[in-house]
Amino acid sequence: MEKICVVGLGYVGLPTAILAAQHGYHVTGFDINTERVRRVNTGNVDLTEPELKERLKLVLKGKNFSATTILPEADCFIIAVPTPLSKQNGADLSFVFSAMNIIVQRLKVGDTVILESTIPVGTTDLCAQMLEQKTGLKIGKDIFVAHCPERVWPSKVFEELVNNERIIGGVTSACTKKAASFYQKFVKGALHLKSAKFAELLKLTENSAIDVAVALAHQVAVLAEELGFDPYEVVAIANKHPRVKILIPRCGVGGHCVAIDPWFLINTFPHKTRLFQSARLTNDERPAQVVKNIEKKVQDWCVDNEKNICRVHLLGLTYKPNVDDLRESPAIKVAEALFAQKNISLSISEPNVEQERIAHKFGTMVPFEVGIEKADIIVALVAHNQFKTLDLEKYSDKKWLDFAGLGWQQKTINLCKKNQEALLNL
Template identity: 35%
Template sequence: MEYKELINIIKNKEAKVAVVGLGYVGLPMAAIVASRGYFTTGVDINPDIVNKVNNKKSPINEPGLEEIVYKTVEAGKLKATVEASEIRNSNVVLIIVQTPVDENKEPRLEALMSAAKAVAENLSEGTLVVVESTIPPGTTRNEILPVLESSGLKAGKDFFLANSPERAIPTKTLEEIQINSRVVGGIDERSAELAGVFYENITSGDVYKDAVEVVEVVKLIENTFRDVNIALANDVALLCEAIGIDAIKAINLANKHPRVNFHMPGAGVGGHCIPKDPYFLIKEAEKHGVNLSVIKAARERNSDMPFHVLETLESALKKQGKDIKKSKVAVLGIAYKGNVDDVRETPAEPIIKTLMKSGVDVFSHDPYVSQDFGGKFSNEIKTVIKNADALVIVTDHDEYKKLNFEDLRLLMKDKAIILDGRRILNPEDIKRLGFTYCGIGC
């Protein structure tokens, strides 16, 4: 298919689209693309995911997603398959798979390269391939392009290649796919133009085009900015704890300034992006002899916050004459953020595992997930809190903001401690009920 014909069928929503990877972003993207009128095929190696989608169900807990999956599958616009050969019939291919880091914080691109190989083996002439996965700088041109050209087709001539990193967060994925601005980078001008036209049909936000290497860096510095900002807030919180003032009050007042926008401190940073993306920059910089000292320090501070929670907990129990190893600790929140079921890189994991390793009686709760990291777990909050010496809030679920602590006080032991790792409670209200209140930053 020629460039002009491809751009026309994309504009007119006549193009067939394949989405490789039906995870937290891939499936919402496939559903939105299908809802826009494109015939869309989701490709995933997990048959359970494929079967659920084809049965008009969403395997992902994302507000509104199951409704769109139902409607688009019912309308014949969306289907799922484990067969990569289905890619061969597509005019546009989106690659949206996870790109984690290993224990040494090195990028792990096995899933991405496997997906690229599957695309290469089924690549048709005149296809636009877009990588939406977050990737280290230079990956599209230096890693993905050669794999795709192993098909015998030439990039920029026989097929087109671009990068446009996803920029959505859980609980708002559908909304943000459709309204956020988009950055698009092509290996050449025509690739960027084609990808730009496609995303203009997906989002109401602006679409910005630039070199592929620039766009790869954009997503990384966006999340690194957030990581550094949170680390600064955590530094402020630790200082405020030491000098006896409330960091949240100070931060809220500082944010009244028109050029200041502090994030909030907390028990740790989790999720699939912020704890990982800075390392893509750090490792790339090391290849060029550049030390990203600020970014490294921010990662270290945020990674240490779960252990600061543990130190605060042990100290508070000791002040009440209690040995942490002989105490029952209730942990509220397993998910990495409020109102989601995503446990990737959650700060709850090192908190729970460290307590268990120390022999502490730890009991965890979460209304959205049942991951216990090997410990005791219940979805019934009263069971978790009963006879607890301390309650640690790790996740800011709305349910926890509405807890009746007057009732919970009757279930917990005397001299009970509330450790608010997300600052979602009013300290004075908690103290008034007879609890010892500890919060990050106060």
Template identity: 35%
Template sequence: MVEKVVVVGLGYVGLPTAALIADKRYDVLGVDVNTRLVEMLQVGKCPLGEAEIIPVVERALHSGQLRAATVAEPADIFIICVPTPITTDKRADLSMVSKAAKATMQHVRPGNMVILESTSPIGTTGDIIAGAAREMGLDPVIDLDICYCPERVFPGNTVNEILKNDRVVGGLTPRAAMRAKAFYESFCAGKAFPVTAAEAEFSKLMENTYRDVNIALANVFAHIAERSGIDVAKVIEVANRHPRVNVHTPGPGVGGHCIPVDPWFLVESYPEDTGLIHQARLINDAQPDRLLEAARAAGLEAGEKVAILGAAYRGNIDDARDTPTEKLIDALADAGIEWVTHDPHVTHMHVHSEHPANLTNDLVSAVRGAAAVFVMTDHDAYKGLKPMSFGGPMPRLVIDGRRLIDADAFVALGVTVIRVGAPVVSASDIVLKIPA
């Protein structure tokens, strides 16, 4: 008999996961409270913009193995994959997990497996998922197999990552963990490693905190380089020749729904042990402010216009969640500076602040009349960017948070270039280099 799977939450992870499970001939129902998203799926259209996801989702829909609805149904396996953001005071907001768990448990029966994939603080599976089962009169250990199985997805390569990455599968019981292992290995090529639910929760937080702390370290190295007149990129290149060193790349901050969020779960629960993690978060969140401070020190003034190149938090995707650009926009607004945001991929931007992104996909119009240009995203469209791309008068300043532009070409036209981790370069520097 074909097992039925219900996936609750059809976002950047839940929807492709549901489609890939359906591709292995499971009967899959995707559930989401977003009626517009569900309606698109019901007519065979993929609501996500990632190129490799679209054919996988549409194939699953057209095959009939994947359906979409706003309410769950009885099934054999339930996967909860809803967002877990942080509040304004940096605490885990588990309200969506709690609502999804309670709604899901209305359809759960003894013998079912319930999996939480949402990134969560340590203990969430045992508290919220098991707690919702108890409220329905189900014993979470005897009646059900309850697990925590975090995703390891890199946007822009989502399908490949789901299929090929190894997985951590954490069970409230060893039986549950082994059942989850068999399930994931039935549609993924990567191996599944069984642990406890709490160990799996900790592993997800550890992975993203590791990345955040190491990016913060790279940004600190960039600060030192800027103050000492050294190009940090050259130093990182030679330092990484050491066989046990891998310094990350500094930049304008970190974004997405994982790296700038997950470390706060540990800081909230274990404040006495997480001073290093807390400081790393502050360093990375402050990068957009540092870029603006550098621009103002170079002459950018209130009332002027700037062009922001890139709304997405990383290159060649349409995902602008928790992007450093949002923090830059807030800082610009506080400084009385106007802005327009260009992005070739992002068509809308859900921001936490009260300030609009002023999005456009027309680079020339975005730059027209701008006193400064901030490069915030490593889109291919910005790599090696030259003055001719601006199509008119040059800005006075280019602040390159990604080290992408052709700096020499801009400086030759009198533009001052500020790069993360490097000395400021202006036309006067070129003049000084020319022999008398």
């Protein structure tokens, strides 16, 4: 297995292609997006990930990697195309099926197809049947099909591609072994050789587990807020119990994984996923609860200050701290709802995203120092590093609300400190 073709040059596919090229494979990246292909070939790619540009330039120079919009021949095809949520809250598999229909034209005896995209249970077997029917090649004998879900953490992708343990699930055991032989060259973490369905279930279980853990934190926050307690203090003291570890509540769950993947299980097993459904709903309700909390504080402020309009400044819009990714961000839902309020003059700061990508959608975008200076109420929605060192004492005339877990509430700062760094980044 020497020639590799990576199908889909996004956050997952491009680093995988680069790493494979750095480990001696001859790699071609295939994408339907001509602009992405053009940029990849010039080394000036529009994806943000540490080491990406430097490593890309090295493999381009070494001539063992290039990108194309014409599918090449290969011994192994790695599929890393999007699997977004469909309108019915299931998986939109159109990109996966379209990729299968393209590679079918090139498949030959001995080839391997590995699905890295996150997919519902049963999808790998379905794709294998499709390939067998269309090519006449026998699965497990002539061609080999497996699912190897990606578990990387954006901002640590190259480190994790090498060091994470991987689950390799073949349609047959021969498929599993063939797929494993691709990863053995560059993965240092253990390879767990399983079936395709096992691998599919495992990946979706991992993200559902995170979703459930976050939902617990949000449930606790709602109860604490209802009773007038500081949710962070409740969590911090509960976590003093030696066997309790509640996550830090935030303004919701976003991104393209945790907010989406549990639905793939719920959709396939609607009667066996009550906990996952409940967690999804709990987390989806969180932005609206945060909005209600802010509205109440705004009303109180207007009464206390005999004003009709309160200037509110929101800190952060991305779906998690210290990234530039706005996909499914709960902070955006909060911003949209507040923007519609007549008694709120809204400004927002998001130091990690270029202004043009978000300007004028939900209010005035300003640098956070300016926003804080001019606001009556400041609300933290995302715990970016830039906000952790703010000097609240300097602005003691302002009201500060924390839905990001920055630990602003003086009492909780010390209590939270221990867990904060580990938990905030989820």
